[in-house]
Amino acid sequence: xxxxxxxxxxxxxxxxxxxxxxxxxxxxxxxxxxxxxxxxxxxxxxxxxxxxxxxxxxxxxxxxxxxxxxxxxxxxxxxxxxxxxxxxxxxxxxxxxxxxxxxxxxxxxxxxxxxxxxxxxxxxxxxxxxxxxxxxxxxxxxxxxxxxxxxxxxxxxxxxxxxxxxxxxxxxxxxxxxxxxxxxxxxxxxxxxxxxxxxxxxxxxxxxxxxxxxxxxxxxxxxxxxxxxxxxxxxxxxxxxxxxxxxxxxxxxxxxxxxxxxxxxxxxxxxxxxxxxxxxxxxxxxxxxxxxxxxxxxxxxxxxxxxxxxxxxxxxxxxxxxxxxxxxxxxxxxxxxxxxxxxxxxxxxxxxxxxxxxxxxxxxxxxxxxxxxxxxxxxxxxxxxxxxxxxxxxxxxxxxxxxxxxxxxxxxxxxxxxxxxxxxxxxxxxxxxxxxxxxxxxxxxxxxxxxxxxxxxxxxxxxxxxxxxxxxxxxxxxxxxxxxxxxxxxxxxxxxxxxxxxxxxxxxxxxxxxxxxxx
Numbered sequence: 299x300x301x302x303x304x305x306x307x308x309x310x311x312x313x314x315x316x317x318x319x320x321x322x323x324x325x326x327x328x329x330x331x332x333x334x335x336x337x338x339x340x341x342x343x344x345x346x347x348x349x350x351x352x353x354x355x356x357x358x359x360x361x362x363x364x365x366x367x368x369x370x371x372x373x374x375x376x377x378x379x380x381x382x383x384x385x386x387x388x389x390x391x392x393x394x395x396x397x398x399x400x401x402x403x404x405x406x407x408x409x410x411x412x413x414x415x416x417x418x419x420x421x422x423x424x425x426x427x428x429x430x431x432x433x434x435x436x437x438x439x440x441x442x443x444x445x446x447x448x449x450x451x452x453x454x455x456x457x458x459x460x461x462x463x464x465x466x467x468x469x470x471x472x473x474x475x476x477x478x479x480x481x482x483x484x485x486x487x488x489x490x491x492x493x494x495x496x497x498x499x500x501x502x503x504x505x506x507x508x509x510x511x512x513x514x515x516x517x518x519x520x521x522x523x524x525x526x527x528x529x530x531x532x533x534x535x536x537x538x539x540x541x542x543x544x545x546x547x548x549x550x551x552x553x554x555x556x557x558x559x560x561x562x563x564x565x566x567x568x569x570x571x572x573x574x575x576x577x578x579x580x581x582x583x584x585x586x587x588x589x590x591x592x593x594x595x596x597x598x599x600x601x602x603x604x605x606x607x608x609x610x611x612x613x614x615x616x617x618x619x620x621x622x623x624x625x626x627x628x629x630x631x632x633x634x635x636x637x638x639x640x641x642x643x644x645x646x647x648x649x650x651x652x653x654x655x656x657x658x659x660x661x662x663x664x665x666x667x668x669x670x671x672x673x674x675x676x677x678x679x680x681x682x683x684x685x686x687x688x689x690x691x692x693x694x695x696x697x698x699x700x701x702x703x704x705x706x707x708x709x710x711x712x713x714x715x716x717x718x719x720x721x722x723x724x725x726x727x728x729x730x731x732x733x734x735x736x737x738x739x740x741x742x743x744x745x746x747x748x749x750x751x752x753x754x755x756x757x758x759x760x761x762x763x764x765x766x767x768x769x770x771x772x773x774x775x776x777x778x779x780x781x782x783x784x785x786x787x788x789x790x791x792x793x794x795x796x797x798x799x800x801x802x803x804x805x806x807x808x809x810x811x812x813x814x815x816x817x
Contacts, residue, residue, distance in 0.1 A: 303628025303635055305672045310342045310405060310631075317348045318495065320519055321502040322356065323363035324512025330355050335492050335519070340408035340639035341630050341675040347406055349495045352520035357487070357528045360516035364458045364485040365534045367513035374455050374483040378433045385429035385477055388508035393422045395504065402496035403468050408639030408675070409593060410630045420756075421473035424774070427758035428477035431779045435482065450788040455483030456560060457536030459782060460529040462522075462550070463498070464542045465491035465641055466596045466698075471564075472498055474762070474773045475539045480510070482782035487535070488517045489526055493641060495519045522546065533557045537782065540564070541598075544696075544722075544767050551770075562771035562781060564763060566696040567724030570603040570717045571753060572707075572739060575610050577729035578751065583617045585727070585753040586702070591625055591680045592754065594637050595700035596645075598768075599725050601753055602697060605716055608706045615684050615704055619665040622680045628672060637700060640676040649678055649699030656683050656692035661703070694720045710735070714742045723765030727753045746772070 315336075319326040333351035338344060350356075368374055373381075392399065400414040407414075440449035459479045463472045468490055479486050490498035502517045518525050530538050530553035537560040540550045544565040554561045571589060573582055589601025606614050630638035640646040646669060653667050666679035684704040686693050692703050707713040717726060727749040728739040736750040746764040749755060756762070761775030771781060 301624050301626045302670065302672060303626055303632050305341060305629045305674050310339055310344055310346060313346065315345050315348055316402075316496065318350065318499045318519070320350050320352060320356065320360075321499070321506075321515065321517040322360045323516065326502075329353065329520070330359075337406050337493060337495075339405045339675075340641055341405070343674045347402070347496050349492065349499075349519040351492075352518045352525050354524055354528050356520070357489075357518050357525045358532070360487045360518045361458065361460075361529070361532050361534050363513040363516050364487050367511065368455070368457050368485040371485070371511060371513065373480075373485060373511050373514045376483070378435060381481055381483065382429040382432040384509045385425055385432060385481060388477070388504055388510070389422050389425035389429065391504045391508055392418065392425060392501070395500065396422070399469055399497045399500055402500065403494060404630050404638075406494040406496050407465060407468060408630050408641060410632075410635040410638045412633050412635070413593065413638075417467060417470040421470050424470075424473045424758045425477045427774075428481045428779065431478065431776065432481035434776075435779050435783070437785070446792045448790045448792065450790070452786040452788065453780065453783045454786060455479075456782050456784050457484060458534060459484045459486045459537045459539060460532075460535045461486055461488045462526055462529060462538070462540045462542065463488070463490050465493040466593060466598075468494040469497040469501070471541050472501065474564075475541075476501075476515070478773075478778040479539070479782045480514070481779045484537075484782050485514045486516065487529055488515065489529055490517070490519065492519060492521055526550075527553060530554050530559075531556050535559060538562070547769065562773070563769040564598070564771075564773060565724075565767060565769040566698075566722055567598045567600070567764065567768050568603060568694065568696050568720050568722045569599060569601050569725045569727075569745070570605045571601045571727045572605045572713050572717060572729065573607060573610065573614065574728075574730040574732075574735060575607050576731045578731065579610070579614065579617070581751065582729050583614070583621055585729075586614075586618050587621050587625060587680075589727075589753045590682075590702040591622070591637050591700045594640060594678065595649075596641060596698050598696075599747075599754055600698075601727065602702060603693065603717075604702060604704045605713055606704060606706050607713075608708055611684075611704070611706045615664055615682065618702070619682050622665050622682060625680050627670060627677055627679065637677075637680060640678055640699065643676050645698070646676045646678060649697055649701065652692055652695070652697045652699070653681060653683070653701060656686065656690060656703070659687075659690050659692070661686045661690065661692060664704075666700075688716050688719055696722065710739070714739065718742075718744050721767040724768035725749070725754075725764070727751075 666681035
């Protein structure tokens, strides 16, 4: 049994297709070749948005605009308090337009409307946090280097930043990058996913109203090969901040290496929830279902691996499967929906392929495992697989769908080995009433975030990022603005300097003595 909600055919049928232009050099403009991209709502199967399909020349125009704005514009030279005020105003405007932004991410991404409203609220908090960090950005001074030396370390905006964001959290992930780059005084070229560009383009309107100068933020829509490739390789770009799949992240790094750009990558995850017999199982069962099916599992932080102690595995799987029956799948516009549509039919087939492969390898479907026919759109039932072995594809690769794999362990050392044995290292959780166990595991797991007796909590103050092939660098946290800066050392010598090339002799012609310097 899967709780499903009716898809309402008329919910979007009468809504006009929303057309968007791009923001380049302070102007809203069509693409140079006049091509467009139609976005079908994955839940309703009708066109809801139309974006410009930018060719390479549009991306180059946007990069040139950002370069000019950084090298000759006023934004990098504004005071921290001025930049902070602009970011705070942007946060207020985002909050005022929250429903518009949430609606776009809902219909373009198939995300439940209630969930997206929470994401927009979280984004507002991030923008306000970035505004605070803008005023805290500073360098250093060293007056302990001797009487004749003063050292000053400046921290300056790195320059032009290419920001490339994915389709699964269009507005939230952009908000983990752009406000911090702006707080540092950088200029930016933004490329949202061609599947979910709407909310990013609305943000362009918001930033204009908030007072961000022309050309400081440029937004280009299009595909990765046409737009993303040049944004990651162009010599006028100083840094690339990318969130997406590990495969595309590797390509991004290769492109950026041509000119040795700084690269920040937030990539995939195959995140374990490790459960000991003394855990609060009532709390864990809810966290397991939430972690697996939040955002239809299309989440780099999804808790897609349960690593259960053998003594409790059978009971836990039974209880998780029972609760999964009540997860509501359906129309993302319905506030009661908990799991919306899968982003594309191709991705739905990919998820189903992983489940079929797991069954062929010996895994057992305990719950779900099927594509759902709700009359329209692309939906997958919440799925649980047990009898999964650590070497199976389903236990090692990121499915990016509502699929939960169950593995078991007998000793703590075995649990650590299973958790750390894959290529990813984004996040994990440990469940035990013994905090010694939690802390020991927290220090043993090679991941960027470890939750203890909870899952997928977060705050703007806490850094986010991964180990191994889950990425490079960190987003959020008090050093998030520093990621978009370079440091410059000013080494200042006071008074005269003894010549190196001339032997030091008393009364040598032209030689200045210590007495001369003192006088």
